[in-house]
Amino acid sequence: MRLNHDEFTALLARALGSDEKEASRALEAWVDAIVRETEEKGSCDVSGLGTFRKGEDGAMTLDPEKSLSMEVNHKYAGMSPIEVSPPKSVQPEAGEDAAADAGPDISDEQKPGREDDAAPESDEIPEETGQDIPVSDTPEERGDEHDPFGIKEYEKEYEEEGFPDELEEGPEAGTPFEPDPDDESLFQDDPGGTPGAAEEKIGFDSEFDDESDDEKGDRGDPDRDPDAEREFEPAESDDTGSSPRPFTLPKLSLSQRLKPSRGASKNKSRYASEKIMWLIPIAALLIVALLLFFHFDGQRLSRTHLGDQAVVQDEIPVPIPEEENNEEQVIQEYVPSPDPVEEVAPPPDRDVRSEPVEDIAAEPADEVIRDLVLPYGLMGPEDEVLIGAYSIVVHSLRNERKSEIEKQRLENQGYKATRWSTVLPSGITTYRVGIGQFKSVSDAERAVEELPEPFRSNNFIIRIR
């Protein structure tokens, strides 16, 4: 609405209780006083309006009072910038996370070996077991065979040390081993002379190390076959009548405790370790599936009916001086005309749910599925309010009844209309009506282009929380 000088004079005359001539003279006197004082002093303060200043080019400028500015900007009161994309430095990187989460037992020499692992599971699971199974896991020490969990190395070490007698209950336990002196292959590999075999003991506790030292003493005997010891240590112990080695169960790894029959059978132990290697990824997949399920379920909110409130993210408490608070001041600016809306209304068979999804191929599969399920879009019924989604606010009213009327009007035009209330710090409740729910700001901006006037030029995008 435009108010010219004559209309303003008439309003002033009515307010002063005088005729228009007197009001006009009073208004001219007020204007002359302001212009004169501004030119003489450089500024003129007008209570309730602001400060007139003389600009560098000689033209007058106005610095409105803060309270008046807030009243004028009441629709967007308390709004703060919303973050569209996080800073690049904050974006997590898998390598950094893995390095940060690495346990203290992992030495610098071991880290490059970890980075070479292609599968992400190989970075995570050893960390969990790293405190109990601190083995050296560089590729050179592990050999060519890929063993991301370090189980085979651990088995090798355990077999090298020998199983405790109480665990050797298999049918082979009582069978003594007599190495074939003609078999030279048994003497080719000396575990004591292999650097990797020595380093495998790193990380065991002192008790275990002491036992290993004893073992080393035994290995110093040239008459004994090292490989035979490693493979058939229990049988030889029974043969010589020596007491069982003081192994204790708490020092065994999970894979060793779960060895199937304790029969000192290498095949059986490997079978058990392979089972565990299958069980761990399956358990990890189950956990991931559960997390995805709860995350997906948490994105939804049951439909909010009248009176329900959705808190808007960027409603930050800002003190707003309210001198007049009555329903007459409710500003209804955007009265939509039904005609242009009908022009832009999509056909009835339009699939609004697939509207915001454009780059499906570039998105992960779970996100695509979620987007197809969630009721994003500009048009259609308001099945549910998606927390975290973006909406285009087209009305910001202080009159609840008017806001509901506008919401109903938008729904009748086919829009996915949402209404919520926001309580400002001053205690005033503002009712906002938004249309559409979108996954991203860019989706909402594209939808704005489809809106008719005055919505297309007078709106703001907000995030529902």
Place this chain on the structure above:
Amino acid sequence: MIYMTEKKIEKEIATILAAHLKKHDQVQINGLGTFSISHQKQEQQQEKDGRIVMNPPADTIAFTPEK
């Protein structure tokens, strides 16, 4: 008495002017200029740290002095 009258007139003028500006009306006063409401659309802005934020829209008072 005259001073109080001037103050009252000044207060009434400011009250009427502010009331119409709150309604986003445009007000023209001869010899002074035109008061109007300027609407700033929301816009995206990239911060120094790479973060992209969307600034909210705003309605501000604009004053165009009379030449």
